[in-house]
Amino acid sequence: MNNNGKVLIIGAGGVGRVVVHKCAQNPGVFTEICLASRTLSKCQDIQRELSRPIQVARVDADNVSELAALIKDFKPQLVINVALPYQDLTIMDACLETGVDYLDTANYEPRDEARFCYKWQWDYQERFKKAGLMALLGCGFDPGVTNIYCAYAQKHHFDEIHTIDIIDCNAGDHGLPFATNFNPEINIREVTAKGRYYENGQWKETEPLTVHKTFDFPGSIGPKEIYLMYHEELESLAKNIKGVKRIRFWMTFSESYLTHLRVLENVGMTRIDPVQYQGQEIIPLQFLKAVLPEPASLGPKTRGKTCIGCLIEGIKDGRRKRYYVYNICDHQEAYRETNSQAISYTTGVPAMIGGMLMLEEEWHQPGVFNVEEFDPDPFMKKLSQHGLPWTETFMDTDND
Numbered sequence: 001m002n003n004n005g006k007v008l009i010i011g012a013g014g015v016g017r018v019v020v021h022k023c024a025q026n027p028g029v030f031t032e033i034c035l036a037s038r039t040l041s042k043c044q045d046i047q048r049e050l051s052r053p054i055q056v057a058r059v060d061a062d063n064v065s066e067l068a069a070l071i072k073d074f075k076p077q078l079v080i081n082v083a084l085p086y087q088d089l090t091i092m093d094a095c096l097e098t099g100v101d102y103l104d105t106a107n108y109e110p111r112d113e114a115r116f117c118y119k120w121q122w123d124y125q126e127r128f129k130k131a132g133l134m135a136l137l138g139c140g141f142d143p144g145v146t147n148i149y150c151a152y153a154q155k156h157h158f159d160e161i162h163t164i165d166i167i168d169c170n171a172g173d174h175g176l177p178f179a180t181n182f183n184p185e186i187n188i189r190e191v192t193a194k195g196r197y198y199e200n201g202q203w204k205e206t207e208p209l210t211v212h213k214t215f216d217f218p219g220s221i222g223p224k225e226i227y228l229m230y231h232e233e234l235e236s237l238a239k240n241i242k243g244v245k246r247i248r249f250w251m252t253f254s255e256s257y258l259t260h261l262r263v264l265e266n267v268g269m270t271r272i273d274p275v276q277y278q279g280q281e282i283i284p285l286q287f288l289k290a291v292l293p294e295p296a297s298l299g300p301k302t303r304g305k306t307c308i309g310c311l312i313e314g315i316k317d318g319r320r321k322r323y324y325v326y327n328i329c330d331h332q333e334a335y336r337e338t339n340s341q342a343i344s345y346t347t348g349v350p351a352m353i354g355g356m357l358m359l360e361e362e363w364h365q366p367g368v369f370n371v372e373e374f375d376p377d378p379f380m381k382k383l384s385q386h387g388l389p390w391t392e393t394f395m396d397t398d399n400d
């Protein structure tokens with residue numbers, strides 16, 4: 001493994017654009033950047049937006065030998081994978097073959113089964129350890145910063161954490177009747193899956209989007225309906241936050257989004273199994289993706305803010321305590337800085353920070369890790385420095 005500070009970023013989508021912009025802003029750490037994706041012109045579009053030169057390449061990240069050839073040619077110290085979750089294992093294989101560290105923001109999913117599960121990637125533990133390489137998983141916002149918020153709460157504010165509620169609000173408006181803020185195929189697979197949460201050592205399932213309540217968000221956002229969903233960070237947090245009794249994940253949706261989604265589901269457009277159409281097989285959800293707006297095109301249209309945070313309860317010094325830590329991100333400010341809206345921004349900035357900590361060896365250990373396994377302090381410090389400041393509030397709940 002070399003220590004040259006070179007980074008290969010794979011995936012020239014909404015998140016990829018932010019990662020490239022943010023790495024380019026930090027030339028002292030990211031000495032050279034190569035952006036590679038399936039469509040070369042998308043890499044070239046991003047390349048033209050930057051004041052600093054970067055390399056671009058076309059690569060099919062489903063193909064290990066193509067990836068390995070690109071890595072051998074560019075010789076990066078780190079590969080940041082912001083393509084799709086389907087490519088996680090091939091990119092990890094290529095990193096192992098070429099001796100390079102790995103980072104991603106979403107866990108592996110097979111194409112034909114909407115199932116979020118870390119097992120496939122945790123199974124690489126021994127191979128990465130033996131090779132002296134590090135793989136950092138889920139280093140976006142959620143998963144990513146939400147895990148770090150929990151680790152930070154555990155380190156500084158609680159003797160025992162009892163419950164964690166991760167609450168993700170997008171109060172932005174793009175003015176379109178229906179569009180998703182990140183890859184539509186991945187987004188719809190996620191929200192149409194059954195809800196699932198962890199309680200007293202067991203996983204409990206709920207029908208999709210049936211459990212909901214109102215949550216009063218800080219800033220100018222105010223009360224919104226939040227819906228219980230399964231989200232991948234629940235799996236690693238249930239393992240890594242010692243003694244936690246319950247973890248749930250909630251997300252806001254507008255009435256319009258839910259109505260469109262219900263219709264699309266009812267007519268079969270969200271199916272991920274192949275159907276015959278005019279003599280060829282198509283997957284309805286992939287066809288739907290082709291007709292929906294590209295998430296990247298929503299950037300200039302989106303107004304408003306996101307608010308993602310963790311509401312944590314437990315015990316400190318014998319007293320019951322409630323702690324809420326969150327970030328508010330403005331869509332238009334994110335767009336002005338990186339040509340991307342806040343959903344891509346809040347994912348891309350933590351990916352850059354994770355990469356920075358790995359290159360600076362502040363976070364470096366051979367093996368496969370989730371972010372909450374490292375010291376949260378340097379990450380929390382860098383969040384404030386690089387565009388995602390956080391706010392925390394405390395409540396003593398002994399008298400509730």
Ligand SMILES: NC(=O)c1ccc[n+]([C@@H]2O[C@H](COP(=O)([O-])OP(=O)(O)OC[C@H]3O[C@@H](n4cnc5c(N)ncnc54)[C@H](OP(=O)(O)O)[C@@H]3O)[C@@H](O)[C@H]2O)c1
Binds near residue numbers: 015083139140
């Ligand atoms: N942790 C978090 O907080 C969080 C939040 C949002 C998103 N994410 C994750 O971030 C990742 C990127 O999301 P996004 O919104 O940027 O998606 P996106 O806009 O669809 O971008 C994905 C990019 O990957 C490229 N790609 C897909 N398959 C490829 C392949 N086989 N080889 C090479 N490139 C390939 C696509 O190329 P083409 O354009 O040519 O198809 C596209 O440019 C996803 O894994 C998503 O799940 C994480």
